[in-house]
Every structure is written in structure tokens, then in C-alpha cells.
Amino acid sequence: TLYNESIVFDGDSYSKTVQVIVEAKEIGLQRYTIGLQNVGGEVTYINNRKDIFVDVLDSRQRVLVLGAVPHPDIVAMSDALSYNESYKIETSLADKFEGNIADYSLVIFHQLPASGGKGLNHVQRALETNVPSLFIWGSATDFAAFNALELGFELRSYNGSSTDIKAGWNDGFALFEPGERTLEMFSMLPPLSVPFGEFSFSPGASTMLNRQVGQIKTKSPLISFNKLQDNKVGLISGEGIWRWKMTSFLQFESHEPFTEFATKVMQYLASREDKSFFRVSGKNDFPEDQPIVFDAELYNATYEAIKDKEISMRISDDEGKEYNYTFSPFGDRYRLNLGQLPVGNYRYMATANNGTQDLIERGEFSVSPLQLEIVNIVADHNLMYQLAKDNGGEMVTRANLSTLADKINAREDIVSMSFENKKLDDLIDFKWLLFLILFLFGLEWLLRKRAGTY
Numbered sequence: 085t086l087y088n089e090s091i092v093f094d095g096d097s098y099s100k101t102v103q104v105i106v107e108a109k110e111i112g113l114q115r116y117t118i119g120l121q122n123v124g125g126e127v128t129y130i131n132n133r134k135d136i137f138v139d140v141l142d143s144r145q146r147v148l149v150l151g152a153v154p155h156p157d158i159v160a161m162s163d164a165l166s167y168n169e170s171y172k173i174e175t176s177l178a179d180k181f182e183g184n185i186a187d188y189s190l191v192i193f194h195q196l197p198a199s200g201g202k203g204l205n206h207v208q209r210a211l212e213t214n215v216p217s218l219f220i221w222g223s224a225t226d227f228a229a230f231n232a233l234e235l236g237f238e239l240r241s242y243n244g245s246s247t248d249i250k251a252g253w254n255d256g257f258a259l260f261e262p263g264e265r266t267l268e269m270f271s272m273l274p275p276l277s278v279p280f281g282e283f284s285f286s287p288g289a290s291t292m293l294n295r296q297v298g299q300i301k302t303k304s305p306l307i308s309f310n311k312l313q314d315n316k317v318g319l320i321s322g323e324g325i326w327r328w329k330m331t332s333f334l335q336f337e338s339h340e341p342f343t344e345f346a347t348k349v350m351q352y353l354a355s356r357e358d359k360s361f362f363r364v365s366g367k368n369d370f371p372e373d374q375p376i377v378f379d380a381e382l383y384n385a386t387y388e389a390i391k392d393k394e395i396s397m398r399i400s401d402d403e404g405k406e407y408n409y410t411f412s413p414f415g416d417r418y419r420l421n422l423g424q425l426p427v428g429n430y431r432y433m434a435t436a437n438n439g440t441q442d443l444i445e446r447g448e449f450s451v452s453p454l455q456l457e458i459v460n461i462v463a464d465h466n467l468m469y470q471l472a473k474d475n476g477g478e479m480v481t482r483a484n485l486s487t488l489a490d491k492i493n494a495r496e497d498i499v500s501m502s503f504e505n506k507k508l509d510d511l512i513d514f515k516w517l518l519f520l521i522l523f524l525f526g527l528e529w530l531l532r533k534r535a536g537t538y
Contacts, residue, residue: 086116108140113368115429115448135429135450137368145189145354149175150206152198152224156326161192164329164339164346171350178203186213190354195222195323197229204229214315216353221279222323236286236310237319239279248275249322251306252296259290259309260348269332269341276306276322283321286310292349295321309352316353361385362443364397364434369450376422376451380411382436382443389416395436402428427453 087104106116120132147165151158158175166173171189178196185191191210196203196219204226210217211233219230221239223246231238253270262270270293278295283304291305309318332342366378378397382390395411395418411418411434434445469479480488492498512518 111140113447114138114140115368115450130453135369135452144170144172146172146174146187147190147192147350147354148181148183148185148188149173149192149194150178150181150196150203151175151194152178152196152202152222155194155222155323157220157222157323158194160326160329160342161194161346164343165350167343168347168350171354178206181206185209185215188215190216190218190350192218192220194220195224197226197233198224199226201226201229207233211312211315216316216318218318218320218349218353220320220323220325222277223279225279227279227281235312235317235319236289237308237321238284239321240282240284242279242281245280246277246322247280249278249306250275250296251293252301254291254294254305257290257292259292260352262348263341263344265336266341266344269328269335269345272335273331274324274327276320276324278306278322307349318349318353360443361387361438361441362434362436362445364432364445364447366447366449368448369452370425371454372424372427372451373454374424376425376449378411378420378422378432378434379414380418380420380434380436380445381416382418382438384438385440390438391416393436393438395420395434397432397434399430399432401426401430425451427451 086106089102091100091102108114114137116136116138118134118136122129122132126132149158149162149165154177162173162175165171174188176183178198179202185206186209191206193203193207193210197207207217209215219235219237223244227239227242231240251270251273253267285305285308289305289308289310291308293305293307295302295304295306305319306322307318307320309316311317328345329339329342333339361383363381364378365380366376370376380395382393382395384390391413397409397411397420398406399409399422400406409420409422411420429448429450431448432446436443465479465481471477472479478491480491
């Protein structure tokens, strides 16, 4: 037990946020269980326990936001990234920065390099030392100097003008996956001020957000990422993302969607490249109604993918029972579909050989019961209101339940309706009736013949 606290409830409607600081003693994936003691009178005990997973990193990374001139974008990005305590955020103007670029895990260059060569030495230093970089274009950017860097993005024939461009999510983007509210936020974002010119980009670039003109989503990237050998670079090809932060709060009453967007961009760029020869990936927690799927990658000493080796996985549950599985080839990697497993906690050990050495990957995962209605026993009235509104209905609370009949009678689209369904069946399908009729016909014929009236 790492933490205990007694909570006294002072009413039927009561909530409290408990902040727990746990020392990260080990690097890697850690599982913690949060629980409440059962008390009499509860509707259910199932929602008194929750397992969470925390990935403990080996160090706190430093992120530098470097700008050509003071700009609200710099403040917006710095504030959003500062929510993640695993990163230390520093901001500076290019002509006042005296630190060493190589000491940072990621540098965000806002409108750099700028005219007059401002910040160009910092950009070149970052590229020389393989420091991941995110570039944000603006009216102060020196595009001749930027194009000479050969980052996979170019803007030519720039005449100092800009145009407003909206963002459209690219369904084919696979570097990371934003949450549902962040995806919803993308459809509401105001346009960025994008420098106008002949824009070109590397075919190998991965586009997160496309440029959208009106309702037409183009193939030209608004936010994209590229890899330069062992380094990663990103580009936001316009300024004004401070408006995105304001829109996030306006639409969701929270900066969380914008913060998640900025954090995931930073996490992808700043994450260290995995140089291991054997990698196993999969979720940490699976709902009981979904199949459990793991992917594996195997490489030789020159990091060429190996596709014809056997990869096995041994899984054990809480009772010590073990199950053995074998991965199947899946493109350039391997895949294992375990199907559905009973609710519980599991550990796994995957083994492979890349031709020169035996490799082992260990991990754990949980299968959680799918009992959403029991876990969340409070009705979501906002959701019910939105469902009714979206489907042409109306939400009626218990307080005004007496008005329900009048509301239904006032609806012109709710009227009494009758339906008639005619169905014809061939008589030959009813064999017993057919034989009965034939029997009666035959009986009539015999009686008439016997009576001499035939």
C-alpha cells in the first residue's frame, strides 16, 4: 500500500480530488490499483476499484520554444506543453538565446529562420546534432533559408502575402492517435494564416492535418512530419494556433483537447527511436468484449526487417496457468490475435531469434469487465439532451413530466398510423388441406355413383 486517506462525506452530492505523488523507483510500465473501501448501502461495489498503467521514463526531457519575435503562438504552445510534468519547457527569442541547442530533446522554431539570418545558426545546430525540431511558419520566416535546409518542405515564390486555411483531419495518419474530443476539436478550428506561395513536400512525409478550403479537403499538408535519416522534423505551415487554444476552451470549457494535440505532437517528435532488434506492442488494458491483439517486429544487426522467423509468446494469468501462442507473419511484421480472454491480469514473455542472438520481451496487460452502466450510475443529462436534440426529439425532466402528453399531441409528425400486410400462399403448400379436399371429392364421386346420379 503506497497511500491511504480517510474521506468524510458531508452530503448526498459530494466530490473530492485526491492528489497522490508516488515515487518512480523503476523505469518502465508500472501498474497501480486505486480502490475505495466498501461501505453498506452502496448500489454497487464494482466501481470501487480501478487499475491504471503509468509508463515511467528514464529522464525528464527539456523542450525549447524559440521564436523570431514575441507571438501568442509561443505562449499557447508553452502553456499546453507545461501540463506534462515529464517535460521542462523553456522559451526564448532567437537573438537572446545563449544556451546549447544540443542539450534539448525538442526545439520548436517559431518563424525561424527569419529574415536577416536570425536564428539560422540555432536551426543548423539542431539539425547537426539530430535534435528533433518542429517548425511553425509565419510572415517573418525566411523561406529562402528554410528551403536550403532541405527538410522535405519548401515554399517558393513567396511575395509576403498570406491566406486563411482551415484544418481537415487526415484519416490515413498513423503516427499517433488523438482522442475523440481532439478529433472533434479539429472540425471546429478557425483557420491559420498560411504564407501564400508554391508549396511542395516530400512524398515520404506523414500528414496529420490537411489544408481545407471551404468544404474541400486538399492533399496539401497543414501539419506534417518527416524523417531525415535518424532525426524527426515537423511543420505547422501557418501561424495562429493560439486561436485553436481559445476555441478548445470555448467549445469544451477546457483546454484539454488542445493540450492533448500539442502534447502528442511533442511526444512523437521527442520520443527516442527504439533501437532494439525485437519489439512487441499492444494495449495495456483490453475490454472483455474485444479481441486481444499484439504486433511484433524483428530486425537483424543492420535493422532490416526479418519476416521468416518463429516468434512465440507465453501468457500466464493470476492463477499461474500458462498458455503458449505463436505469431503469424503480417506484412513486414508479425501479429498475434488471442481472441477474447477472461477478465483478469496477465503477464507475457515473447521470445525470438534474429539469427545471431535470442531475444526476449516481457510485459503485462489486463482484461477489464465491460460494465459501463454499473461503473457510472449517474445519468448523463447533457448526453440525453444532445441525443434528443440531434434526432428531432425533446428531453423532458421529471419536474415537467405532466407536459409530455401535450408535447406529443402538438407534434404534427406523430399521428396514428395503420399498416396492412397481404400475404398469399399457394394451396399446394398446405398438403393436409389438399389431401382433405381430394378425399372429399373422391367420397362425393363414390356416393353419387352408388346413388345412380353420376
